[in-house]
Amino acid sequence: MExxxxxxxxxxxxxxxxxxxxGINKTTMSEIAEDIAVSKANLYYYFPDKTxxxxxxxxxxxxxxxxxxxxxxxxxxxxxxxxxxFLKIRKDFFEKHYLLHITLGFADSHLNMEELEAxxxxxxxxxxxxxxxxFKKGIDTLELVTFDVKIVSQMYFTILKGIAMxxxxxxxxxxxPEISVFNExxxxxxxxxxxxxxGLRHNLIKN
Amino acid sequence: MExxxxxxxxxxxxxxxxxxxxGINKTTMSEIAEDIAVSKANLYYYFPDKTxxxxxxxxxxxxxxxxxxxxxxxxxxxxxxxxxxFLKIRKDFFEKHYLLHITLGFADSHLNMEELEAxxxxxxxxxxxxxxxxFKKGIDTLELVTFDVKIVSQMYFTILKGIAMxxxxxxxxxxxPEISVFNExxxxxxxxxxxxxxGLRHNLIKN
DNA sequence: ATTTTGACCATTATATTTAAAAAGTCAAAA
DNA sequence: TTTTGACTTTTTAAATATAATGGTCAAAAT
Numbered sequence: 001m002e003x004x005x006x007x008x009x010x011x012x013x014x015x016x017x018x019x020x021x022x023g024i025n026k027t028t029m030s031e032i033a034e035d036i037a038v039s040k041a042n043l044y045y046y047f048p049d050k051t052x053x054x055x056x057x058x059x060x061x062x063x064x065x066x067x068x069x070x071x072x073x074x075x076x077x078x079x080x081x082x083x084x085x086f087l088k089i090r091k092d093f094f095e096k097h098y099l100l101h102i103t104l105g106f107a108d109s110h111l112n113m114e115e116l117e118a119x120x121x122x123x124x125x126x127x128x129x130x131x132x133x134x135f136k137k138g139i140d141t142l143e144l145v146t147f148d149v150k151i152v153s154q155m156y157f158t159i160l161k162g163i164a165m166x167x168x169x170x171x172x173x174x175x176x177p178e179i180s181v182f183n184e185x186x187x188x189x190x191x192x193x194x195x196x197x198x199g200l201r202h203n204l205i206k207n
Numbered sequence: 208m209e210x211x212x213x214x215x216x217x218x219x220x221x222x223x224x225x226x227x228x229x230g231i232n233k234t235t236m237s238e239i240a241e242d243i244a245v246s247k248a249n250l251y252y253y254f255p256d257k258t259x260x261x262x263x264x265x266x267x268x269x270x271x272x273x274x275x276x277x278x279x280x281x282x283x284x285x286x287x288x289x290x291x292x293f294l295k296i297r298k299d300f301f302e303k304h305y306l307l308h309i310t311l312g313f314a315d316s317h318l319n320m321e322e323l324e325a326x327x328x329x330x331x332x333x334x335x336x337x338x339x340x341x342f343k344k345g346i347d348t349l350e351l352v353t354f355d356v357k358i359v360s361q362m363y364f365t366i367l368k369g370i371a372m373x374x375x376x377x378x379x380x381x382x383x384p385e386i387s388v389f390n391e392x393x394x395x396x397x398x399x400x401x402x403x404x405x406g407l408r409h410n411l412i413k414n
Numbered sequence: 415a416t417t418t419t420g421a422c423c424a425t426t427a428t429a430t431t432t433a434a435a436a437a438g439t440c441a442a443a444a
Numbered sequence: 445t446t447t448t449g450a451c452t453t454t455t456t457a458a459a460t461a462t463a464a465t466g467g468t469c470a471a472a473a474t
Contacts, residue, residue: 007417025427028465039419041468050466109426110466155398162369169372191362199406214446235436246448251438316455317437 008046008056010036016057020096023103024054024111051112055119058104062123065093069130079138083193086130087160091186094164095179128157135200144200156196163188215253215263217243223264227303230310231261231318258319262326265311269330272300276337286345290400293337294367298393301371302386335364342407351407363403370395 014035018027029050033040047053072085094101104116131153138144167185168177221242225234236257240247254260279292301308311323338360345351374392375384 029467030465040466041420042418044467045417048467151398152402155395155402158370158373158395159366159399162371162373163365164369165372165376166365166369188362188365191358192366194411195359195362195403195406197406198409198411199402199404202405202409204401204405236438237436247437248439248449249447252446255438257437 019100023099025108080197087189095182128153226307230306232315287404294396302389
């Protein structure tokens with residue numbers, strides 16, 4: 001790492017803490033600077049603007065998540081077991097970084113929303129790629145029947161996302177959700193995964 | 208029907224049109240009155256307040272929907288075929304009454320939101336009951352294996368709702384969604400239903 | 415040469431006030 | 445019994461003022 005790379009990392013970590021606790025929009029550049037006892041102007045020596053800092057923070061998280069996913073992918077276990085481990089990683093992630101995640105969608109004229117949305121799309125694509133590989137593996141080992149892996153990966157991801165959205169919208173109407181919601185989401189996703197995957201073990205009957 | 212029942216029905220129909228086109232909050236009692244050429248005060252002779260009118264309108268829709276569902280339920284066809292017909296009814300409904308449906312969730316101090324939310328919960332319960340009967344029928348005819356029908360019905364409903372939420376949130380970021388979204392939701396729900404139901408045709412393997 | 419900073423500006427968000435609109439009432443008319 | 449115009453009260457929306465935040469820069473510190 002470059003000499004000033006260590007400092008950039010320091011800033012990113014401080015920003016991450018704030019973003020995860022209070023959300024992106026409720027975190028000011030001054031606050032991040034105060035946390036690590038430097039001036040706000042100094043932050044702008046390392047990052048051209050707030051949007052770039054946010055992006056760096058998220059890239060950091062994506063890299064971390066991808067590593068965790070790949071570790072599981074390279075192990076030898078059933079597809080369902082793999083999926084459930086993925087779900088656990090996701091659960092832990094959202095428990096920690098839920099506010100960072102949702103505030104990513106809040107329009108904020110201080111931020112370049114196009115770039116942020118593009119990054120979120122990128123993260124989703126990466127996750128779906130992991131699912132794609134997982135299902136592919138299941139087909140190759142004859143654990144699953146043959147099917148259109150691309151469509152099914154996207155479908156499965158949509159179901160996971162949908163379960164989370166439904167749970168959050170019904171349990172806690174706006175405001176910050178309680179911790180129990182994430183457990184509930186996790187449990188529901190496991191049930192859905194079990195049935196969904198069972199449907200991929202046998203050839204589809206069309207009517 | 209009572210003598211003034213016909214007039215109440217007339218008001219309800221006029222209100223339904225406005226609610227579905229412009230949403231509940233953007234529809235005023237005066238506008239509904241104008242549409243049927245009566246005074247606003249006359250509306251209040253038949254309905255004590257706006258909330259009650261909204262509730263009557265929705266109850267009207269629920270009754271209509273339940274009738275359509277029950278007609279299908281009493282026919283003889285495969286479970287998947289039944290589910291797909293249900294989905295078609297839902298698609299047509301949301302295409303027509305989408306704004307009415309979402310504005311039901313918007314906080315509006317003119318309305319008693321507790322009552323409205325209770326009614327929406329009631330409608331969901333009724334829908335899940337239909338799904339419950341459908342799956343039960345599938346088990347009884349040995350088309351499906353045995354499972355906890357209550358959990359599975361709720362799970363399936365959550366998946367349908369989740370797919371809709373995900374599609375609407377990604378395609379059209381706020382504002383009114385285009386008609387194509389409802390087709391997309393319908394197609395995705397059919398795919399998910401096919402796989403999900405296939406998973407209920409065979410005993411679950413736990414790992 | 416590189417890093418850091420306080421003072422500064424322009425833009426954006428928030429709080430407050432003001433005006434318009436809508437819900438709901440009622441005595442009187444049909 | 446049903447209908448209504450005129451009225452009151454509450455709520456929303458628009459306008460305005462105020463505070464906060466993102467971002468800049470010349471100068472100081474390392």
